[in-house]
Amino acid sequence: GDSVTQMEGPVTLSEEAFLTINCTYTATGYPSLFWYVQYPGEGLQLLLKATKADDKGSNKGFEATYRKETTSFHLEKGSVQVSDSAVYFCALPYTGGFKTIFGAGTRLFVKA
Amino acid sequence: DVKVTQSSRYLVKRTGEKVFLECVQDMDHENMFWYRQDPGLGLRLIYFSYDVKMKEKGDIPEGYSVSREKKERFSLILESASTNQTSMYLCASSPTGISNQPQHFGDGTRLSIL
Numbered sequence: 001g002d003s004v005t006q007m008e009g010p011v012t013l014s015e016e017a018f019l020t021i022n023c024t025y026t027a028t029g030y031p032s033l034f035w036y037v038q039y040p041g042e043g044l045q046l047l048l049k050a051t052k053a054d055d056k057g058s059n060k061g062f063e064a065t066y067r068k069e070t071t072s073f074h075l076e077k078g079s080v081q082v083s084d085s086a087v088y089f090c091a092l093p094y095t096g097g098f099k100t101i102f103g104a105g106t107r108l109f110v111k112a
Numbered sequence: 113d114v115k116v117t118q119s120s121r122y123l124v125k126r127t128g129e130k131v132f133l134e135c136v137q138d139m140d141h142e143n144m145f146w147y148r149q150d151p152g153l154g155l156r157l158i159y160f161s162y163d164v165k166m167k168e169k170g171d172i173p174e175g176y177s178v179s180r181e182k183k184e185r186f187s188l189i190l191e192s193a194s195t196n197q198t199s200m201y202l203c204a205s206s207p208t209g210i211s212n213q214p215q216h217f218g219d220g221t222r223l224s225i226l
Contacts, residue, residue, distance in 0.1 A: 032212040043116070043202055043217030044155075051212065089155070093212050098143050098162050099170075100215055104154040 002027045006090045006103035013080055014111050021075040021106045023064075023090035033057075033066055033073040034091040038105070044089060047075075080110045115139070118203050118218040125225055131190040133221050135203030144186035145204040145215060146170075146178065155202065161186055193225045 007022040025033065032051045036044040048057035053068035062077045073090060090103040119134035137144065145160040147170075157170030159178040167178050175197060179187040186205075190197055200222050204215040 034214055036214075041219070043219045044204075044215075045217065046214045049214060091214075098160060098206070099145075099157060102155045104152075 002031075002092060002094055002101055004090050004092045004101050004103040006088075006106055008104070009087075009106040010109055011106060012109045012111065015082055016079045017110075019075070019077040019080045019084075019108070021088055021090075021108070023073045023075065023103060025071050025073065025090075025092050027071075027092055030068070031093050033064070034093075034100075035062070035064055035073070035075050036089040036091055036102075038087040038089065040086070047088070080108070082110045082112050084108060085110045116203055116205055116216050116218040118201075118221050120221050121219065123221055123223045125190075125193050125223070127193060127195060127225060129190075129193045131193050131223070131225075133188040133190075133201055133203075133223070135186045135188070135218060136184050137186075137205040137216070138184065139205065139207070139216070140183065141205035141216075142183070142208050143206045143215075144180065145206075146176075146186065146188045147202045147204065148172070149200040149202055149220070158188065195225050197223065198225045199223060 003026045034049045035047045037047045038044045048059040050057040050066035056065045064075045087105045087107045089105045092101045116137045125131050146158045147155045161167045161180045177189045202220045203218045206213045206215045
């Protein structure tokens with residue numbers, strides 16, 4: 001069945017470091033892919049999305065490219081800030097359904 | 113912007129009580145969802161609803177029920193609260209039953225059962 005696997009955390013980086021959070025998926029068909037972010041004390045919010053193969057989603061300096069050949073949607077940012085400290089979730093809508101499969105989440109700590 | 117509002121940020125209840133968690137969305141979304149979030153377990157779907165009075169079980173429905181009498185409101189009910197239901201509860205909504213639409217989340221209710 002459909003599934004999402006993302007790298008375990010926590011990930012600890014210094015400010016201005018490069019960030020990669022890996023996400024791979026298994027799906028029937030060609031769904032959209034999402035990254036959500038959860039800041040401390042808040043719910044999840046959509047960070048970026050890609051709707052088809054080779055699409056690149058971007059927002060707030062974060063980017064992710066939908067790669068069908070490697071079934072991946074890795075999240076990257078060239079220079080993280082303390083304010084990026086949060087939990088990041090990769091997500092895959094069920095093909096043809098209403099539900100979304102969420103990865104386990106990766107907690108990011110950024111030190112000043 | 114879509115607003116999903118959960119009635120309480122923090123709630124403390126006693127074992128055996130009947131507990132109601134309320135969620136309201138203001139964007140006329142057809143789909144609404146209840147999740148619980150626990151350390152190391154990620155988000156787990158409890159119930160969802162794709163229309164008024166319609167509901168479907170998610171992955172962990174045991175010990176919970178839901179009510180959707182109006183389109184904008186989706187309630188989660190703990191029939192007889194137990195300590196293992198202490199958790200963060202997140203409500204979400206999404207527009208018409210197109211699977212590729214993202215969900216919009218409330219800020220969560222942190223529920224403690226003593």
